[in-house]
Amino acid sequence: MIRFEDVSVTYDGAPEPTVRGIDFEVPEGELVLLAGPSGVGKSTVLGAVSGLVPHFTGGTLRGRVTVAGRDTRTHKPRELADVVGTVGQDPLSHFVTDTVEDELAYGMESLGLAPDVMRRRVEETLDLLGLAGLRDRPIATLSGGQQQRVAIGSVLTPHPGVLVLDEPTSALDPAAAEEVLAVLQRLVHDLGTTVLMAEHRLERVIQYADQVVLLPSPGAPPILGDPAEVMAVSPVYPPVVALGRLAGWSPLPLTVRDARRRAADLKLQLENAAPEGRGEPRDKPQPPRTRKHSEPPTPVGAAHVQALSVTRARVQALHHITLTITPGETIALMGRNGAGKSTLLNSLVGLVKPSSGTVRLGEATPHRTAPKDLVRKVGLVPQEPRDLLYADTVAAECAAADQDAGADPGTCRALVTELLPGVTDDTHPRDLSEGQRLALALAVVLTARPPLLLLDEPTRGLDYAAKARLVAVLRALAAEGHAIVLATHDVELAAELADRVVLLAEGEVIADGPTADIVVSSPSFAPQVTKILAPQHWLTVPQVRAALEETAR
Known part of the structure; x- marks a missing residue:
């Protein structure tokens, strides 16, 4: 169904091809997993299937890619739309309508399908992906994981013969990821759909793959084979x-x-033997004793949330949240998509105003504090790192971060080198992979060394080596007394890094305790x-x- 014949892709201005020697075939009705470290060109390979590479991205494609017999060099993406459905790493760039139901129908409208067929397929997809309760919701009000499910649903409704998915479970909670993967497996087994998928969270998807295509390093030819055989030699596993x-x-x-x-x-x-490490009780700074008739001052670098409620677009996002974050503590916020994790982080950084209750960072109230003062108290790395990146080069981003934080020149660049070895100063942020952009955004935020660091899905797009580097950096910060709160669906990250897990459901805290206690029982x-x-x-x-x-x- 998909055939790569000695394919190489060189982007304009790049001294070397991003990928070369790509030569493999994806048979009809199989799920093939594309694996490899960050930055080896997985997204480029996927883009070549849909025709986005090179028709949309530019650059030079040598060799030949055919899908259902159509050559992607001579067929533009719109001429492949009836055969190939594509979901990229960024769901927001995928949407063209305002509401969930309209988005699911849009692809079929473009193909001219009959209204009764469209209605039936929309209903089927709403049920398959657990979106029925969100059908009338504006897409802008959905969580990142909910948006990702909508993006996947919008390419399922036209029933393409080929699905190309780039990190399809990266923003999904474990249960939602299992549902999506079960749907994909059903499409492969029952309908003969061909799926080519890139994913860093191999623990979620490896068991579903018929074959694995491994890109071991930039420019290296792929290794194709049985999943167990490839995992035996893979640098990522x-x-x-x-x-x-x-x-x-x-x-x-x-x-x-x-x-x-x-x-x-x-x-x-x-x-x-007894396990040691994450989740074990340890001494923590104790808050000052309560003074009569007044609240105690919150320690510098700590945060205190009291009876916090937030209503957004008539939706109760948070309901009476009470939470204390102490210096040196690492907390994992977990829960299903839409539970309120990102809203809580946005409240801590002052982007969301409480409907009731209070948020305190030391003596400061985030939504009433000037940004130039707040940046030295709390830093947020959002789900979409591009929201923090606006310069034309990595060097310019670093220089701006140093200036904004009042840090010594080179501070941000040193952090980038630690998190992103090999990335040059003149690289444009848009030319980085999703995981590399996230690491750059993290370096920008860390330049100010805020006492409280917030990260929203920090391992999205990161391979295991990049995740290990991130864990090392965050552990060092925690050891220096920085408080860290990360909203994540990555259970392996929480197990490795967090002292404490806070589970949210429907905007409420349903569990709060040491990592070992919470995750072992779940x-x-x-x-x-x-x-x-x-x-x-x-x-x-x-x-x-x-x-x-x-x-x-």
Whole structure:
């Protein structure tokens, strides 16, 4: 169905091709996973299938890409629209209408389908993706994950023969991601749809793949094969594979179920060891004693939310939230899409005014504090990093960040080098991958070294190596006393980094406690290692490795 024949793509002004030697075939009715580190050209390969590369992006495509027999060099994207449905990393750039139902119908209207067919397919898609309750909602009022489901739904309704998906689960909560992947599997198995998907969260998708195409490094030819065989040599792999490599299992398991069947000996080795690290109780600064007839001052670098309620567009986004964040603490905000995580972060940074209740950062009230003063108290890295990036080069972004923060020249650039090794000063932010843009935005925010750092889906678009670098930076900041709050659907990140997990549902806090206590008891938010080694309370592969090394001494 999809055929790449010795394809290379070189963008205008680039000294080297972004991808080269791409030569593989995706058979009809298979789900093929495109994997590899950030920046190796996965989005370029996907864009070549829909014709966006090079017709929209520019540059030179050598070789040949055919979809259902159509050559993408001679067929523009609109001439492939009846065959290929595409969802990119950024759902917002995908939308052309205002409401959910209109967006689902738009693609079919463009193809001239009959109204009764359109109505039936819209209803089917609303049910498939759990969007029925949102059908009349303006898209602008939806959470990032809800928008991503709408974007996926809008390409499903025309029933294309080929689906091209770039990070389709990156903004989805675990339950919603499973629903979307189950829908894709049903399309592949029952309808013969061909799916080519790029995804960094391999723990979610590897079990669904018929084949894996690995791009191991920039410019390197792809490796195509059985998922287990490719994972054995891949530089990126999920925790279940990491645990299998550590334990010496062969063939490597790709699912929690397969790993549990082999874990008996490993559990015996770990039986008398105790997990150390994330989620363990530790000493924290104590707030001052309450003074009679007055509230105590909040410590510098801390935040206190009291009975916070927020109503946005007649929707109750938050309801009586009370939360204290102490210096040096790392908190993971978790919960399904639309639970209120981003609204809570926006309230802490002053972008949203409380309907009732209070938010305090030390002695400051965020929505009443001037931005130039607030930037030294709290920093937010939003879901869409491009919202913070406006200069033409990485160097200009860094210079502006240094100036705005009153930092020494080169401060931001040093952070970029740590988070994004190999990115040059003259690179335009728009030429970075989604994960690379996020890392640049994080460096811009960290330049001011705010006592409170907020991150909204910080691992979206990051591979495992980039995530490890991010974790190292955030741990160092926490050790220096910075408070960190991250809204995330990445259960592996929460297990590795967070001291505490706060679960939200329908705008309310439903659980708040040490990471180990919250995630171990949750089937939805438990990491893979926890599920494999239950009832033992292990969270991450590094914990297991450290314990095995200790017992071997």
